[in-house]
Amino acid sequence: MAQKPNNQSKSTPVVKDIKYYQKKFWKLFFYGLGSVFLFFLFASWGFFGKMPSFEDLENPNSNLATEIISSDGVTLGKFYNENRTAIKFKDLPKSLVDALVSTEDERFYEHSGIDARRTFGAAAKLGSNGGASTITQQLAKLLFHGEGSRFPLFRLVQKAKEWIIAVRLERQYTKNEIIALYFNQVDFVNGAVGIRSAAKVYFNKEPRDLNVEESAMLVGMLTNPSLFNPVRRPEKAMKRRNIVLGQLVRNHHLEESAKKMLEKKPIVLNFHPESHLDGTATYFREYLRDYMKNWVKENKKPDGEEYDIYGDGLKIYTTIDSKIQEHAEEAVAAHMKNLQEEFWIQQKQNKNAPFVNITPEETDKIIKQAMKNSERWRVLKDDDKTDEEIIASFSKKTKMTVFTWNGERDTVMTPLDSIRYYKHFLQAGLMSMEPQTGQVKAWVGGINYKYFQYDHVGQGARQVGSTFKPFVYATAIEQLGMSPCDTLLDAPFMIRKGRHHVTEDWEPRNSDQKYRGMMTLKRALANSVNIISAKLIDKTGPEAVVELTHKLGVTSEIPVQPSIALGAVDITVEDMVAAYSTFANQGVYIKPQFISRIEDKNGAVIYEPVPESHDVLNKDVTFAVIKLLEGVTEGGSGERLRTESGGAGDIRWTGYPYVFKNPIAGKTGTSQNQSDGWFIGMVPNLVTGVWVGCEDRSAHFKSITYGQGATAALPIWGYFMKKCYEDPDLQISKDEFERPDGFNIKVDCWTPTKQVEKDSTDIEEQNPEEFGL
Template sequence: MTDRLWMYLKDTWNRFISIYKNQSPVKKILLPAGFLAGAFIVGIFLVYILVWIGAFGSLPGKEDLKAVENPLATEVYSSDSVLLGKYFIQERSNIQHADLPKHLIDAVLATEDIRFYDHGAIDTKSVMRVIVKSILMQKESSGGGSTLTQQLAKNLYPRKNYFMFSMLINKFREMIIASRLEDIYDKNALLTLYLNTVPFGDNTFGIEAAAQRFFSVHTKDLRVEQSAVLIGMLKSTYFYNPRVFPDRSLQRRNVVLMQMRKYEKLSITQADDAKKAPLKLAYNKITHHTGLAPYFREYIRPELREWCKLHKKPNGDPYNLYTDGLKIYTTIDSRLQRYAEEAVSQQMASLQKVFLGHWGKRDPWGSQKTLLDEAIRRSDRYKALIQEGNSHEAALKIMKTPVLMSVLTYNGEQEKMMSPVDSIKHYLKFLQAGMLAMEPRRGAIRVWVGGINHHYFQYDHVRESTKRQIGSTFKPIVYAAALEKGIDPCDFISAARIEYDEMDGWSPENSEDNYDLKYSLTGGLAYSVNTVSVRVLEQAGIGNTISLARKMGIQSDLPAVPSIALGVANISMIEMVRAYACLVNNGKEVEPFYITAIADQQNTVLEKFKPNTKTNQALSPDNARMMVHMLKHTIDEGTAAGMRVRYGITNDMAGKTGTTQSNADGWFMAMTPHLVVGAWVGADDPRIRFRTTALGQGARTALPIVATFFKRVNADRELAYISRAHFADLSPSLESRISCDLYKSDTNIFERIFGKKEEEKEQKQTFGTRPRKKKKPGFFKKLFGKG
């Protein structure tokens, strides 16, 4: 059989050669050319058939194209309907045809497809040019070969690699898809779809995203010359990018304007005027770090991704946070958030300058060389070099080589020649901040500032997992536990030093020499007297205090030691704000609430969320109210008096400052009737800090942030409900319970005149027991008692 077939083919070939030899010279040329041309046409037709039947991958049917979905970023909105930011893989936004200005449409048609409204999916006049340039010459950008509908098909279904036949197969795929699109949509809808999907460079897709990226305006507000710049980019999104190559972009813009003039879309005067306009960008770098509340948006991202997994679209697929164009509505107030971010930025720039001047040319980690070494080893650059096979020494040598980089300073971003090691040193010296504001009744989060710059520092200092030592801001919980125990607010407690035997002679100290005074509970809080706070803890009980903290919303580990009264526990900002909100909420626990609704891209609500108001009563309403009024003295005349004296804040406000050991952490908690605000300042590494309490205390680091914030709030008339709110007056009975002096002398007149021995100022006792009597009391002690 094989031999017969071979003989047949051989005889056929011989007969063809014999006939060919007997032809004229002209026919000898035309015959094989015609044969090849016919074979080429048949081959192309066969490829088209194979593409159409899906041999190179299935094509979308009409039903798929009717439901075509352009991947859209999920948008996050504030409670006052301001866009906070987006979650996206590619930055894009859709608009309607009515929002497309006529000059933008004219620019597209004049440069991309002037006969768009006259032809079908395929422009037959340009097919031959496409075949010659794109298919035979394998030129990726042949120009004029594809209609707008074909380009739309390419945008919706990107090209694939078919090796040497890629151009031919992809062109056929686009023609077939374009024909189906033309059967479904009218021309206006196709043009709108095209402009919503076309890439514009800088990871920006769609005309709306491009208009906002390059000119910070909506598409409907574009001017003629701006439209020409954007449409000019379509020829090559990088080569004609106005940010990267402004001169090229300007030349390309003018070409587009001339095309519009050529096809009478612009008059000569209009074209000339537009050409004279300078290329002026208002570039808006849209990233996951930009926009308001970036730390908050990052905080809720995992929760939203989990929600997407558990909820299905109409087609049965789970929602995708990055492509399905969801709309997330939150409790963040855009005005409060903006004021908070501005306050943090202003205070931290000033404080950073003070901090660097405080240390001068010395490194703030001093002799702790391991701190720098640890930071180097944690860096991504070091890890990458080690993974490439470099030794530690080799990696370190590379990292000490200066390179040009963009670095953050307290004056903003700057370009500098700096080695990666110097860069690590530079950022180690930065002080960080966290700020949170919450409504005390519903728990609605109104402000969330997790750090000073989300692009450079992603570590969030507000979320539950970030815990820092809280210092004296824990004292109100101690005092509240004492009230719950039945201790009278006007009981006066001695500030004398005590040395506790069972704690190796531990003796709390005060920031001032006030050991000869007695303080009421209000005074002890207002002046943050450590020795008094420890005595109050003794009376309240450590177990009762920890139990109350738990009820108020603090879940972090709390050590059952006397020093808990001074704030040795590590607790997160969000927990502390919850605890203070509990006091304003009449002693009822407050649960944070931050998402109100999730809607689809048509803004159809998929799920609503409500605050949890069925929480536990942590402490009695009367004691909670008394605590708020006691803490008002801290603002009026205590450690936070700077709010009134230095910053002129007149709001009805209660609060507490906090400073931890060695000034590693500065805190300030503020309470108003409608807003509870917490602020923290410190370095990421607690070993980096101010050397003096005068500079490092919470009243000098964190309090100014809150004060600056309230200055802005008070200046905004729309926020008068916050700035002009007043706490309800105490009932006469409660008022009488806390109406007493803040402090009084712990010595009698003779002791003040003649003094007393230094050793008699300090007592020794076991924690939780009554102070021991001294063995040899003096004459005046016998006469006047303990004092």
């Protein structure tokens, strides 16, 4: 009995120790649990870095590209920092969604942002079988905090933030919306950010048109887009694609037999990397970009900030018709390739090619200016090189890729030689416009935007030659009450010094030095007779012609001189097409429109332009001008539009057989020394202007045979319209121009039998000094 108290005294410390450790354990457990709770709470409050707000989650900043859309719904191009265009879940094919869920997150539809089973499994295996991030967690990382740091503590903080954001995303969005957001965010390399860009770049398709194997390839890239890049590593991409196909079988979205068949297929790409330098309507897109830079300053967001055309995901709906644009680009390429070949042949005997009738000093000045305008000069100047060092570098041979009409070619030449090489190339500009609405349907600013970035439609004003003459005739009809059937004498004529601001006596001449006696205005314009145009402007005065031309929308400065009657004026293709469209629109000028509306990324219309228009001429006068211009294609310089060959003179290539039977009003034009060739042609619902010439006016054909507008520019119009007429969906009119009610001006007075003259009666053989300028 005496020992019992001793036994109890011995056991008391043991019991005390157990309770002590139990208390310690639970204390540490609850402290640890509390710490974890506080850690996540503090992370959610932003103690470890800013967390997205409700508004951020509602409108995640995804740096969306601005999309340029044609009037028929085709994407022409984009403005972007990242080539990303958002789409909705309904636009995703089932095969793509199934492939993503089967490969990246099999229990996606069961969890609420975090897959506990995968998380604990990954933790137990220390991540040896890969990570445990769900699609929602991956989206959270893409949207809000990137890759993060390599330090364990920072990685732990980021993982906590990722979990919190993932849970919030699950509360904010449906599962389908999360999948769409995810596909819109991921980078597929090669300039393709988001699934829409990826489908376009790799397969030239919309996402909804992707088949099973294409969907599997794109989903397979997500693990490591660079490693599984199908352009650079097709074998690795194919193996990864087949793994995704296996996951589709595992998740009962694909039969085993189908998988065995599909995994044998090679990856077939239709690779179309999207670039600002390539694609459709490149010159128009650049013109639009410049326009939008000013637009954002004048049309701001509700909060006063400027729109970002590279990241705000705007949709610019343009008036360009993708099919008409395609036909225009084809027409320019087809004709210019032939014309350029002839130009090379003729320049072989020219020691100063491609320049004609200029001194070596003038040539040297042109080349030096081109050197100073080059990218090479700018880069070397930024490197603090002296002018002498830079000039010397232009004489050192270097490897380069040059443009040819048969594709790009790698070669070795000096930069100086490359300047002269590119000076040989003939350029072109084409714009097509609907006269009743002002909507621009096609815009081709040059032959290749990658190599020649100067826009010859809206940027470059060139001498218009005889295409200016209808403005003189219209003034005479309006102010003097003349008609196309009135006659004037084609005979030597002089405007004396002092009359109409002429500083010296001016005696205009027809280029062939021939005179034909009395001529109707219709025949005179059809054959572009200089004497008749000069006599008309002498009657109206140059002031009246200048005033009318400006009312027709021409913005160029026009000298108040009689010589403008022969086309000694520089005007853009854009302005000339708009001016001629006024005749086709019964005297109402409408400023060219190339935007129909602009929407923000949510589809809200933020801009809808109001057409600018004003009355210029009455309907009777404009219809009389139309009948004058129809004479040009019935028996004048545009007659070849009606012929089988479309060729002219000794042209070595056959031309293009148009054989148009419908009414066409048009006018050719040729400037001094054949530096510029023009044709502007009209049917009731489409007016199209074409210009052709070299960048430098000193580079041109030696003879009128090839340099005139009827040879250089008219075939492009003919080819273009032939293509348009072959496409019935475009509904290009073949009808007659509308005759005004009560029209009583005499217009049917001349039945042409043949082309009396080539379009060589412009100013090409006259010197500016003769004009008294």
